Amino acid sequence: MNKWVLSVLSLTLAGGLLAGCGKTETASSGAAASAPAASTGSGSTSLAGKKIALVTQLNIGTFSAQYIDGVKEQTEKLGGKLTVFNSENDLAKMSSNLDAAINQKFDGILIDHGTAEALESGVKKAVDKKIPVIAFDATLQVPGVTNLEQGDQKMAQQTLEQLGKDAGGKGNIVKIWVAGFAPMERRQIAYKSFMDTNKDLKEIAAFGAATNNTALDTQAQMEAILKKYPNKGDITAVWASWDEFAKGAARAIQQAGRTEIKVYGIDMSDEDLQMIQDPKSPWVASAAVDPKDIGRIQVRYLYQKLHGDQTQDTVVLDPVYVSRDALPKDKQVTTDQLAQFVKGWGGSEQGYTDWLKDLEKQAKK
Missing domain, CATH: 3.40.50.2300 (Response regulator)
Structure with a gap:
């Protein structure tokens, strides 16, 4: 695929917060809201304290962990609260997790991988209930749903x-x-x-x-x-x-x-x-593509929908090629430092509107 879409089993790396019931909660500032807010044109107080669900097919390896870190980081910067539903590579469980997110009245839903067969019915239900959905590597063809892919x-x-x-x-x-x-x-x-x-x-x-x-x-x-x-x-x-x-x-x-x-x-x-x-x-x-960027961008488009903005059906993220020859030989680098050596890596502004930046500033207060 996010990590998309596979010791190796890194379920606990996904923020270190996986709960026994198959979901993870990461708290942030702001009270949780129970229903999607209508657009006010400003994207400020109406978007505070949103409850965001991330429904994943599987969380395996450091790529998935860093992707979830990106989702968590951007959600918290916008004053939201993230819950991760891990489906452990079980599509039936993923469908059930999606239904749970809908029934628990999350304000917005992010989807990580999965198939149209397993998810389309639940996604249509979410859209009918005015819950915005942004999918990553799930090939969903549901009107109103934006799909992210890595190129x-x-x-x-x-x-x-x-x-x-x-x-x-x-x-x-x-x-x-x-x-x-x-x-x-x-x-x-x-x-x-x-x-x-x-x-x-x-x-x-x-x-x-x-x-x-x-x-x-x-x-x-x-x-x-x-x-x-x-x-x-x-x-x-x-x-x-x-x-x-x-x-x-x-x-x-x-x-x-x-x-x-x-x-x-x-x-x-x-x-x-x-x-x-x-x-x-x-x-x-x-x-x-920087896995943290994928998570950040996915959250930005979800908040655009919560704001009432129109978003495109498909968002393609531009990848970069990373070779050993481009990396320093005298020190170990991380993905956070990779932009120093590989042009185009990380720090994407994709989906980052001025009002989202303003919302981040307000969430800090």
């Missing part, structure tokens, strides 16, 4: 094009990918196009599954692939369509001493950066 085809193209250049236009590729997620399906389109036009690059193996231990499971599967192709030159590179896949593959390759194999991933977190900066790691590059 997934561009991310895939960026990594694949560099893979092809580094490989000299020929070699054997292992693809790690999983169906059933909107961002993955978009990334697959770019992959197929790339392979169709680069006939000297051969896919010799493909696997991938989103589990509660995705990185560890991927590592075990990659170890089996390495045993099947034990000789130098058998595998040129690994294209991983998700950072959890890249982590597992890189660890397997590094532990096997197969340093000639390079890994190209998608998505970025602090943990990912640490691996990419390690000169011993086969993971050399990734394309991504």
Whole structure:
């Protein structure tokens, strides 16, 4: 996909606040309101203390944790209160969580991944009740709902094009990918196009599954692939369509001493950066949008709807390509520092209106 859309299980990293009932509350200043407010044209007192629900399909890995941090940060800056409903990769539970958010009369709902089949009925119910909905990587086609996506085809193209250049236009590729997620399906389109036009690059193996231990499971599967192709030159590179896949593959390759194999991933977190900066790691590059920015932007568009503003059906976030060559060799950097070395990273003003900035100032008082 947010992290979108997979030790590895990072449910507790999502703000460290997961409750046993499958949701997390993060308090902020301001009293909670029980119903959506009509637009006043100023976006000030009518938007104070809003209750915001984030319904996630799964919270796995540091990307998801940083995405949720971004949602929490922006919500609190606007004086709201966030509750996270974690569905643990269970679409039926996600549908139930969405119904719970509607029945509990949240003022606005954010959706992280999921499928139209699981969510469309509940989303239509929310819209009918005048509860605004902003979705991230969920491919919902419900009038009035704004969908955010990361520019997934561009991310895939960026990594694949560099893979092809580094490989000299020929070699054997292992693809790690999983169906059933909107961002993955978009990334697959770019992959197929790339392979169709680069006939000297051969896919010799493909696997991938989103589990509660995705990185560890991927590592075990990659170890089996390495045993099947034990000789130098058998595998040129690994294209991983998700950072959890890249982590597992890189660890397997590094532990096997197969340093000639390079890994190209998608998505970025602090943990990912640490691996990419390690000169011993086969993971050399990734394309991504700052996960915190994704969360921040999603909240901004939700507040625009709460304000009564019109928002577009689809918002595409522009990714950047991050390679080891662009990073310092004498110190470890974090995603908060990455903009110093990679142009276009982080600090996006997308969806950031003047009245939202004013609302932030008022919420501080």
